[in-house]
Amino acid sequence: xxxxxxxxxxxxxxxxxxxxxxxxxxxxxxxxxxxxxxxxxxxxxxxxxxxxxxxxxxxxxxxxxxxxxxxxxxxxxxxxxxxxxxxxxxxxxxxxxxxxxxxxxxxxxxxxxxxxxxxxxxxxxxxxxxxxxxxxxxxxxxxxxxxxxxxxxxxxxxxxxxxxxxxxxxxxxxxxxxxxxxxxxxxxxxxxxxxxxxxxxxxxxxxxxxxxxxxxxxxxxxxxxxxxxxxxxxxxxxxxxxxxxxxxxxxxxxxxxxxxxxxxxxxxxxxxxxxxxxxxxxxxxxxxxxxxxxxxxxxxxxxxxxxxxxxxxxxxxxxxxxxx
Amino acid sequence: xxxxxxxxxxxxxxxxxxxxxxxxxxxxxxxxxxxxxxxxxxxxxxxxxxxxxxxxxxxxxxxxxxxxxxxxxxxxxxxxxxxxxxxxxxxxxxxxxxxxxxxxxxxxxxxxxxxxxxxxxxxxxxxxxxxxxxxxxxxxxxxxxxxxxxxxxxxxxxxxxxxxxxxxxxxx
Numbered sequence: 001x002x003x004x005x006x007x008x009x010x011x012x013x014x015x016x017x018x019x020x021x022x023x024x025x026x027x028x029x030x031x032x033x034x035x036x037x038x039x040x041x042x043x044x045x046x047x048x049x050x051x052x053x054x055x056x057x058x059x060x061x062x063x064x065x066x067x068x069x070x071x072x073x074x075x076x077x078x079x080x081x082x083x084x085x086x087x088x089x090x091x092x093x094x095x096x097x098x099x100x101x102x103x104x105x106x107x108x109x110x111x112x113x114x115x116x117x118x119x120x121x122x123x124x125x126x127x128x129x130x131x132x133x134x135x136x137x138x139x140x141x142x143x144x145x146x147x148x149x150x151x152x153x154x155x156x157x158x159x160x161x162x163x164x165x166x167x168x169x170x171x172x173x174x175x176x177x178x179x180x181x182x183x184x185x186x187x188x189x190x191x192x193x194x195x196x197x198x199x200x201x202x203x204x205x206x207x208x209x210x211x212x213x214x215x216x217x218x219x220x221x222x223x224x225x226x227x228x229x230x231x232x233x234x235x236x237x238x239x240x241x242x243x244x245x246x247x248x249x250x251x252x253x254x255x256x257x258x259x260x261x262x263x264x265x266x267x268x269x270x271x272x273x274x275x276x277x278x279x280x281x282x283x284x285x286x287x288x289x290x291x292x293x294x295x296x297x298x299x300x301x302x303x304x305x306x307x308x309x310x311x312x313x314x315x316x317x318x319x320x321x322x323x324x
Numbered sequence: 325x326x327x328x329x330x331x332x333x334x335x336x337x338x339x340x341x342x343x344x345x346x347x348x349x350x351x352x353x354x355x356x357x358x359x360x361x362x363x364x365x366x367x368x369x370x371x372x373x374x375x376x377x378x379x380x381x382x383x384x385x386x387x388x389x390x391x392x393x394x395x396x397x398x399x400x401x402x403x404x405x406x407x408x409x410x411x412x413x414x415x416x417x418x419x420x421x422x423x424x425x426x427x428x429x430x431x432x433x434x435x436x437x438x439x440x441x442x443x444x445x446x447x448x449x450x451x452x453x454x455x456x457x458x459x460x461x462x463x464x465x466x467x468x469x470x471x472x473x474x475x476x477x478x479x480x481x482x483x484x485x486x487x488x489x490x491x492x493x494x495x496x
Contacts, residue, residue: 017371018394021393024393025390025391145343146340150384151385152348153433153437153445192384194386199444200386220449221449
């Protein structure tokens with residue numbers, strides 16, 4: 001018997017490990033946050049990548065994820081230092097002339113800006129705009145990109161802020177240029193975010209000029225696809241595409257990119273446009289996590305690691321108890 | 325254990341490298357470590373090391389948890405199978421083997437993503453995969469000799485320890 005067990009030990013280990021990986025895959029695929037392949041509206045956060053490492057039972061990957069972030073940060077430091085040295089000293093040799101030109105341009109723009117402000121104040125719009133800004137204002141947490149997806153097929157980044165900094169899965173990530181993606185997994189001190197470029201990513205969007213509405217999808221390459229439905233919609237190359245705010249995952253007005261090519265084949269119901277992202281995903285260093293999660297995201301991620309705001313729940317419970 | 329730790333460290337370095345250079349130029353560390361494990365470790369150890377390395381790769385990537393772990397396990401088995409018939413200790417055969425293995429790994433990852441997640445991939449990405457396979461293949465002899473040297477050194481120190489124990493025993 002002992003001899004038999006010794007003989008089948010290896011095939012047993014092989015089969016056991018394969019079975020374990022298969023179970024992990026099925027569990028990961030079927031986790032509540034994954035859902036089915038999203039269609040139509042804002043599916044940015046309802047990605048199939050969502051909430052994986054928040055889920056209990058994945059101790060080892062979670063630990064790797066947690067340990068990797070500070071190590072990667074340490075590895076990135078010398079590279080950043082070299083880059084900064086180059087940018088601040090070596091590459092600045094012929095900048096004096098350009099600087100003079102830019103100072104002149106700033107003066108012109110300030111003058112122009114002043115005139116616009118005057119016009120807005122005069123029409124009473126400035127107060128309205130200020131109110132609108134207050135409504136949209138979301139606290140933003142700066143985070144450093146410390147790692148990139150190690151597979152060629154998916155697009156994700158690792159940032160150095162996690163649950164301790166109140167980062168939760170489903171929170172949008174932006175840079176100073178525009179929309180970057182959405183947080184899909186968090187550990188105590190690090191988070192992973194799925195980039196807008198990923199095939200599973202999408203955001204409800206509008207064209208800033210014509211207000212034509214559609215969905216911006218990741219294509220897996222360096223570009224995005226804007227799918228719009230109404231045939232009469234006015235979308236032209238050069239148009240700026242911004243988030244629409246529908247679905248609540250991303251706040252309205254975040255820049256996504258610029259239309260470079262429009263394909264309006266009459267035979268097709270859905271028209272498509274190619275969009276160049278506003279963000280240079282190849283050189284992401286600093287990003288901002290918007291510390292606000294849409295209610296739909298709360299529902300999606302509740303019970304999957306990072307729970308909905310307990311204060312909010314208490315408030316709801318208090319209201320329910322007061323109600324007749 | 326040392327090989328596992330080195331493999332995990334290589335994975336972290338790989339992810340950091342991918343943040344500031346195109347992924348196609350970054351060698352696939354976990355695959356290299358899995359091949360090295362298949363070449364220098366025993367079959368049981370090799371399988372376990374490969375599984376953990378694969379889970380690590382899954383943690384740092386957008387793939388399904390377990391997807392790359394399964395591939396690493398299969399790669400260890402393939403390495404052992406091929407090494408039984410071909411001498412993979414030398415540079416060229418190992419480069420060819422790892423290049424082919426990287427391509428097969430990419431194909432299986434795409435197949436798995438299509439099967440489990442319904443994702444399709446564009447033909448335009450094949451170029452990048454070919455470059456990455458070549459880069460990974462070129463790194464293979466270095467990783468192989470590093471792993472072999474490491475295991476030899478560990479074996480040597482183990483033998484020396486045992487010898488010291490032997491000499492410490494009272495003579496009859």
